[in-house]
Amino acid sequence: MNSNTSRPAPRAATGSALLDWISDASMTLLHLERRIDPLLRPAFDALLRDPLTRLTTAVINGRRRDEGLRLAEERAIPDEDAHLQSIIDSFTEQMRLLWKPGGFERGGNTKTQGIVRASLIVRDGLPPELRHGIYATARSYPAWVRFSGPGPYVTPDIDDVGFMSISIKLMDVPGPKLMDDERFTQDLFGVSTPTFVTPDTKANAHLQKWSVRNASLFHFVNFTTPHLADLIMQGLWIKTQTSPFEAPYFSCVPYLLGEGRAMVYSLWPTSKRRTPIPRLPLRPPDDYLRQAMVATLAEGDVDLELRLQLQTDAFRMPIEDAGVYWPERLSPRVPVATLHIPRQTFDSPAQLDFAKRLSYNPWHCIAEHRPLGNQSRARKRMYWELSQLRQRMNAVPHVEPTGDERFD
Secondary structure (H helix, E strand, C coil), X not given: CCCCCCCCCCCCCCCCHHHHHHHHHHHHHHHHHHHHHHHHHHHHHHHHHHHHHHHHHHHHHHCCCXXXXXXXXXXCCCCHHHHXXXXXXXXXXXXXXXXXXXCCCCCXXXXXXXXXXXXXXXXXXXXXXXXXXXXXXXXXXXXXXXXXXXXXXXXXXXXXXXXXXXXXXXXXXXXXXXXXXXXXXXXXXXXXXXXXXXXXXXXXXXXXHHHHCCCCHHHHCCCCCCCHHHHHHHHHHCCCCCCHHHCCEECXXXXXXXXXXXXXXXXXXXXXXXXXXXXXXCCCCCCHHHHHHHHHHHHCCEEEEEEEEECCCCCCCCCCCCCCCCCCCCCCCEEEXXXXXXXXXXXXXXXXXXXXXXXXXXXXXXXXXXECCHHHXXXXXXXXXXXXXXHHHHCCCCCCCCCCCCCC
């Protein structure tokens, strides 16, 4: 069976019949809500999402301690290496449970909706404080862009949690890289929620232990280490998606923008188009998101605007806590480039399989854009080891793409 073929998520396996029932029932209710969400979400987003995001952010910040860090300053959290090893162990266990050799998928952002050719076109005339690294001069970078669903399962689109991701591999990027397995690439990442699902690697390690048991709900809702505010923040932004081309994407974690300056970035659709979801409130096709991408690129091009947001307040725009929303009133998002996706056909089996050969890692980057924070530090080894596992189990070698690949 093609591992990228949609199938139902496994049932909870917590060891408790009661907890299993609660987890499975909550997922059933979520799947039902996804069928009516498009009727309710536009009004909710227009009236309530942003005020509730600000309120939730205030609650999260009220529980945090100001450690007096400077702008762009990092500070390791206690037991950081142990949390990282726990995350890797959980992902490895779950991947081995879910997939067979030859069909291993990624541990997160698992379902490939499509991988498309694109170019990142940097604007001319940017202000001096933004002209660093890949944004230093006006030019165009070729790119491979992977759009994906959540993980760790490959479910029908209507049965996922309403979360999407984007992974951009720029090519022809000059200069030394912070990882030496690729020489000319720079990787960018985004998810469709403005904060990460966990604030730090300690919480992420806890989440992954519950994820192995197919019961992530109990990471957020429990009596000892609840993460209710994180759950609310995610719930404000996840939704029944219409197309991977029609959602904003957020880096969630910060990066350097030259020495001593931190930023986050986001990508925003330039079109207001919204693709109707077939058959709702009945069941849509399992892969309706990919079908929406195919239809859109058969008609014309797609553009996403890349915006940077500089850190101006070290506490309210933290480096080490990825669960905090960076307020635009403290620092606006400034457009710096356009991700241009030209009209194309991309859904051949060979091109989808090409995605399995690629390794995306935020440390595929130049020093001017070094990833910041404990979750970024963890990603370096975590992404590397899990990518090596996946490619080893699939017997496919890692490749550094050039943009000349053809799948005719």
